[in-house]
Amino acid sequence: MDLFGNTINSNTNLLPYGGTVKYYGKLFSQIEANQYFDVLWNTINWKNDEAFIMGKHLITKRKVAWYGDREYSYTYSKASKTALPWTPELLAIKKIAEEKTGTTFNSCLLNLYHNGDEGMAYHSDDEKALAKNATIASISFGAERKFLLKHKQTKETIGILLANGSLLVMADETQTNWLHRLPTTKKVSQPRINLTFRTMNDTSYQTH
């Protein structure tokens, strides 16, 4: 048990095969986590996400932002995006994620879900611009939400609750073999901010 009454079992791989997912529980006290939530809510350049899918211009209710070491640029669902320079808080959180995982990250994708009506459908973070099998560190602030992983072949499903101020790590072959999603829920009326620290390939930045 840690100071906040959580059982921390960060050494346990939550996946039975085909990848590695570890839940580190809360990295921050409730007060610190709430402070990070507020500062991220106020300082991040939140935008509704855009995509062009089957000829339709879609705009998500969920807001997103992308930060990184350089002006990384990539095209996702035919909408191109460019990373913004790190803010002091993102750098501080990145440092903690790097210490916990023993890896380094060069970018961060942020999602803001206003309430349980907003979520994210099943996908893998396996875009070409991402380094293959690189570790992804996912940090959550605000409302606790359920996170599901589903194996691409066996369809086996694993569920994890992501607490305020917690860290989840996806590593090794996870993105090759498993999908993940954030289901919508009627039970949650409060907002949640999620940060996924990632490693982009060096070829993915703009050279202007």
Ligand SMILES: O=C(O)CCC(=O)C(=O)O
């Ligand atoms: O909000 C989450 O916990 C998941 C976010 C996610 O899967 C992503 O940004 O790729």
Ligand SMILES: [Fe+2]
């Ligand atoms: Fe993802």
